[in-house]
Amino acid sequence: MQYVYQKRDSKYLVRINRGGSIIASLLDLAKKEKIVSGFFIGIGATDKTTLAHYSVENQKYSEKKYDLAFELTNLTGSIATLKGDLSVHAHATLADDQFKTYAGHLVEARVSGTCEVLVIPLGKEIKKKFDKQTGLNILDL
Numbered sequence: 001m002q003y004v005y006q007k008r009d010s011k012y013l014v015r016i017n018r019g020g021s022i023i024a025s026l027l028d029l030a031k032k033e034k035i036v037s038g039f040f041i042g043i044g045a046t047d048k049t050t051l052a053h054y055s056v057e058n059q060k061y062s063e064k065k066y067d068l069a070f071e072l073t074n075l076t077g078s079i080a081t082l083k084g085d086l087s088v089h090a091h092a093t094l095a096d097d098q099f100k101t102y103a104g105h106l107v108e109a110r111v112s113g114t115c116e117v118l119v120i121p122l123g124k125e126i127k128k129k130f131d132k133q134t135g136l137n138i139l140d141l
Helices: 022-031
Strands: 002-006 011-017 038-055 060-066 071-081 085-095 100-120 128-133 136-139
Touching: 011 022, 022 085, 022 100, 022 136, 038 085, 038 128, 060 100, 071 100, 071 128, 071 136
Parallel strands: none
Antiparallel strands: 002 011, 011 100, 038 060, 038 071, 038 100, 071 085, 085 100, 128 136
16 A cells, blocks of 8 residues: 655545555554544455445344455545544445446455545544444444
């Protein structure tokens, strides 16, 4: 993973290389640069991807693993702290070679070509808290 910091705009431009893990790389960046909250957007390509879908009714995630070549047409997410640890929450939209799309909560993905991400730190710590009604860890605003 390589990245540059744009001081004027307070943003990081990140390139995750072939073979890199998207979520792990974003966590590494946040730890190295002491980013305690922020949002990110990105594009790229993956070949091993795990997506999840959350059922509010059952308060459980179901996961599905894909060993397919995908275009990562959208990566969107947030960085916050949960019980003192950094947490990356990401969603992704992916397209296969037939232009069929897959989308959901991004558990993890391995980059097959490149992944380009813009990370926008918020400047102050935003924490997550457990919400009993949904069973989710939500931003504590």
